[in-house]
Amino acid sequence: MSCLPYAHVDSNLRALAGQAEGFGRLAIGGLHGPLYHVTTLADDGPGSLRDGCRRKEPLWIVFEVSGIIHLSSYLNVSSYKTIDGRGQRIKLTGKGLRLKECEHVIICNLEFEGGRGPDVDGIQIKPNSKHIWIDRCSLRDFDDGLIDITRASTDITISRCHFSQHDKTMLIGADPSHTGDRCIRVTIHHCFFDGTRQRHPRVRYGKVHLYNNYTRNWGIYAVCASVESQIYSQCNIYEAGHKKVAFKYLTEKVNYLLLLCSG
Template sequence: MVAFPYAHVDKSLRALAGQAEGFGRHAIGGLHGALYHVTNLADDGCGSLREGCCRNEPLWIIFEVSGTIELSSDLRVSSHKTIDGRGQKIKLAGKGLQLKECEHVILCNLEFEGGRGHDVDAIQIKPKSRHIWIDRCSLHDYDDGLIDITRESTDITISRCHFSVHDKAILIGGSSSNISDRCIRVTIHHCFFDGTKQRHPRVRFGKVHLYNNYTRNWGIYAVCASVESQIVSQCNIYEAGEKKVVFKYLSEKAADKEESTCGWIRSEGDLFLNGAQPSLLEDGSAKCVFEAHEYYPAWTMEPGSLALKKFLQLYTGWQPIARPPDNCSIVEDTLATEI
């Protein structure tokens, strides 16, 4: 049996809070807030998703409708919000979500597709946002990136997500001039990168822990380590298509340094299929990479296998699961439109 994490979090609505593994493990979202019911697919106004995301107070946002919300502008999510798509099928299109200077945000069981425009990402996390968890989301076909994490945003976990039909999947650290991004810490696990071309992820400066992900048929490379980044790759599955190189190193010069450097990658227990070539540096630089247990004591990981590969193909991204009951005694938000 495959040991999938978070098996217990669908027993009650708010059991998600504080249950992420890795760097985003402290994210509680709207745990201490009222329920906010999204009752229509409008871009704005009473009962809309945008109205709930813009409120200042903590909220646990749930949906009473299924369908596509066509965003005419980026939707900014404020602190202490859970956007919980369990029980419905919600697709966000047109633009994406922006997490700016916020903390404690959970995004669960949503679909992102068809974002259009310059610098339009499905989920853009910058600046100085922290304690973020993105779980069981399907992301594909945006004009820029799917997830960007930059400008001192940190303590983030991305889990059980499905990335497809896209070029640039995940960017961590936006520029070699942003030396303050040395604080970035991200965990990515149990995700399925399905034919996306590059950035699974691409990292500048930050510390990134990858485990039990399945990346296949990339178009340029699987994982890229640029200036001063530290990447731990544990028990992932890399299955090559036409392109075989898994790990790419790209030198850049940090703004406060005299010479250009690349990043560092340590691979432990990774499974390389169909001629995938790790192309790891042999200069001992892997010793520069952090140890995950220095930051958190445990995580759910198993050896890469064909069983894990099949499991990740089936159980990542949006899932047709029922919305759990809310066992919290907090009174529901009477200001939200009810049905």
């Protein structure tokens, strides 16, 4: 009898912690905290996901319910949290998760769909966040990005996620003026970019390792590098549709006058 390829991380509830591959491998989430049980699909209040994520202590968040949680505003996730959707089906709509100046966060087995509003991403990681693992999530149809990693956030792994029905899928590195993004390190592996238009990912400054991903039927390009970025693409499949440009290098000028003024 063959073993499931991911059996070791699902052998028990907390076996997930510390099992990420790549740059996010040190993420432990809420390993050393108690269980927090989400018992309601309400946006806020006792037993809600938002209530658990805002608490300062380490928590391993699990769900006693399945269904849709409609977020009226970004849901801020504090440090040392595991949001573990295994065993239930949880879909977040309206807004997304924001990981702001936090560390050691694991997000597993959630769906993200239908985020509305300017600068609304499915998962927004900025600024100065680190040791993040996003695993086995499904993301689609947000007004901005599905996952954005900017403003010196680093040591992040994104694995076994499904991206679909979207334009600007994943941005790594904010813009040419943010030289602090040189510290960014991201691993993306075993992900399925399913007909999304561009940014699988788009990278500025950061170091990105892509392996064992499947990207098909993109609308503009598959992967874009610019401004001192380093991308190592290994054992990926790129299946072109009507657009044939898999890898693109985009020249961008750094506004040194702006850097001097802001510094």
